[in-house]
Amino acid sequence: xxxxxxxxxxxxxxxxxxxxxxxxxxxxxxxxxxxxxxxxxxxxxxxxxxxxxxxxxxxxxxxxxxxxxxxxxxxxxxxxxxxxxxxxxxxxxxxxxxxxxxxxxxxxxxxxxxxxxxxxxxxxxxxxxxxxxxxxxxxxxxxxxxxxxxxxxxxxxxxxxxxxxxxxxxxxxxxxxxxxxxxxxxxxxxxxxxxxxxxxxxxxxxxxxxxxxxxxxxxxxxxxxxxxxxxxxxxxxxxxxxxxxxxxxxxxxxxxxxxxxxxxxxxxxxxxxxxxxxxxxxxxxxxxxxxxxxxxxxxxxxxxxxxxxxxxxxxxxxxxxxxxxxxxxxxxxxxxxxxxxxxxxxxxxxxxxxxxxxxxxxxxxxxxxxxxxxxxxxxxxxxxxxxxxxxxxxxxxxxxxxxxx
Numbered sequence: 001x002x003x004x005x006x007x008x009x010x011x012x013x014x015x016x017x018x019x020x021x022x023x024x025x026x027x028x029x030x031x032x033x034x035x036x037x038x039x040x041x042x043x044x045x046x047x048x049x050x051x052x053x054x055x056x057x058x059x060x061x062x063x064x065x066x067x068x069x070x071x072x073x074x075x076x077x078x079x080x081x082x083x084x085x086x087x088x089x090x091x092x093x094x095x096x097x098x099x100x101x102x103x104x105x106x107x108x109x110x111x112x113x114x115x116x117x118x119x120x121x122x123x124x125x126x127x128x129x130x131x132x133x134x135x136x137x138x139x140x141x142x143x144x145x146x147x148x149x150x151x152x153x154x155x156x157x158x159x160x161x162x163x164x165x166x167x168x169x170x171x172x173x174x175x176x177x178x179x180x181x182x183x184x185x186x187x188x189x190x191x192x193x194x195x196x197x198x199x200x201x202x203x204x205x206x207x208x209x210x211x212x213x214x215x216x217x218x219x220x221x222x223x224x225x226x227x228x229x230x231x232x233x234x235x236x237x238x239x240x241x242x243x244x245x246x247x248x249x250x251x252x253x254x255x256x257x258x259x260x261x262x263x264x265x266x267x268x269x270x271x272x273x274x275x276x277x278x279x280x281x282x283x284x285x286x287x288x289x290x291x292x293x294x295x296x297x298x299x300x301x302x303x304x305x306x307x308x309x310x311x312x313x314x315x316x317x318x319x320x321x322x323x324x325x326x327x328x329x330x331x332x333x334x335x336x337x338x339x340x341x342x343x344x345x346x347x348x349x350x351x352x353x354x355x356x357x358x359x360x361x362x363x364x365x366x367x368x369x370x371x372x373x374x375x376x377x378x379x380x381x382x383x384x385x386x387x388x389x390x391x392x393x394x395x396x397x398x399x400x401x402x403x404x405x
Contacts, residue, residue: 010053016063020047023102025360027090027389031063038063041087041154044072044094045102054154062154074098079132085159087152089166089387096386100125103381103391110359111379114367125381125391126249129241134386135166136221137191137238138175146183148175166387168194174201174212181210191230194240195222202232218295223247228269228299234292235268239384246382246394247275250328250353253378253396256280260325263349265313265340270296270306272328277303284309284324286316314339323347329354335361338368345372352397357384362393375400 010016010033020029020043029043031051040051042065049070051063064084068075078092091099108122128134140148141158149160162179163172170192182188184207191200196219204215218231224244230236237243250272256262256279264273267285269292277283283306287293293310300306309316314337327349329336335358336344344352345368352374356362370376378396385391 010061012053012056014053015050015066016053016061017069018043018049018051018063020045020049023106023389033061036061040065041090042084042093044075044098047072047075064154072098080165082150082159082161082164085152085157086150086161087154088150088164090389092165092387096127096131099386100127100381100383103383103389106389107359107362107379107381107391107393110363111366114363116367116370117363117376120376120379122379122381125383126242126245128239128383128386129245131386132165133168134239134241135164135171136168136194136240137236138164138167138171138189140175140182140188140190142182142186142188146180148179148182148188168192170194170197170199174199177210177212178205181205181208183207189232191219191232191236193219193221196220196227200230200232223271224275226274226299228271228274229295230269231291231295234289234295237271237384242382242384243271246355246384246392247271249380249382249394250355251276251279253394254279254326254328254351254353256326261322263317263320263324263327263347264330265317265328266330266332267296267308268292268330270299270308272330273306273308274300274303277306280325281305283307284320284322286311286313288312313337314343317343317347320347324349326351326353328352329365331356331361331365333358333361335365341365341368345369345374348373348399350399352395354395354397356393356395357390359391359393362395366395366397369397373399 016033018031024030028039028041031038031040038061040063049065050067052066053063055062074095111117141151143158147160171190174190189202198219200216200219201214218229221228260280261282262280264285267287273283273285285308374397380394382392
């Protein structure tokens with residue numbers, strides 16, 4: 001067993017014996033050392049560990065597990081050689097079944113903090129279609145000699161890598177050809193169509209023959225049998241296979257009728273709009289990114305009942321001339337602008353599908369909606385990000401039932 005410190009004021013490199021508590025928002029375990037809060041990478045709640053102090057911050061100690069004294073039954077051996085140096089996939093040491101349980105508990109904990117959300121049942125998460133090789137998008141930092149890698153988010157040190165287990169084979173194949181040949185830039189993005197084999201590398205590389213085209217303006221991906229053009233600045237879900245499951249579930253839960261009008265807010269490249277358009281009379285798709293709207297219009301070619309509106313959701317929804325029967329809210333991690341929520345309340349659609357990748361923002365926004373005319377019918381996590389602490393969550397809301405007189 002490693003020696004551990006009993007110093008009241010530990011320094012970087014000291015070994016601390018800690019009892020790990022719950023998960024914090026950044027995905028590590030919480031702990032305390034002589035009353036000082038700590039976050040610990042590589043642990044599981046309930047474990048007793050020896051942790052090396054990695055960094056002292058103003059409000060806490062950051063540490064990493066170097067020896068497990070009392071292991072959790074959910075602990076497994078990480079397969080990735082870069083698990084600690086990289087820190088990108090924080091939960092590779094936790095069995096996948098328990099990862100799903102922790103995500104379910106985290107969402108429930110965030111919801112119960114808000115008025116009007118107590119007593120909600122968070123369903124067991126829908127598992128990802130794959131736990132490795134699922135990501136279609138990688139962002140690399142360029143280090144010395146043009147090497148590609150990641151930056152450890154705790155130590156801030158650059159870590160060169162030769163492959164990433166979370167990335168699709170297509171991305172790892174491109175990484176192998178690019179490695180050591182990217183000194184002309186500081187950041188590099190690879191996006192890959194897992195169903196098309198198409199790819200995008202940005203920025204354009206001009207210094208040497210790497211055997212790969214780069215600088216593409218867009219690439220294509222196929223989802224549920226329909227092809228989507230995605231420009232470099234446009235958002236697209238990183239887990240294509242599980243995103244298909246999510247789209248199908250949104251369609252089932254909204255249960256659109258042939259005379260319904262659907263508003264797809266934060267519509268991106270038009271995934272929900274195009275794949276659900278045949279279930280309703282009209283779709284109004286709202287998106288503030290001009291690049292994404294250009295993609296969406298291409299993606300909707302041949303579909304006559306979608307109207308794309310370029311602008312902020314809160315501005316356009318606040319001035320809609322028609323009352324929608326259903327609304328999809330799929331905002332960024334920050335959640336909806338308050339004015340978008342107020343506009344939704346005023347429009348009072350029969351159903352809302354809220355798609356979120358950030359439980360705290362989700363809870364904040366749901367609290368506003370249930371204070372209005374809506375009730376929560378379903379809280380369904382969908383795991384688009386295995387081996388990390390991130391998760392997607394679909395919430396279905398409907399108008400509150402009137403109390404009989």
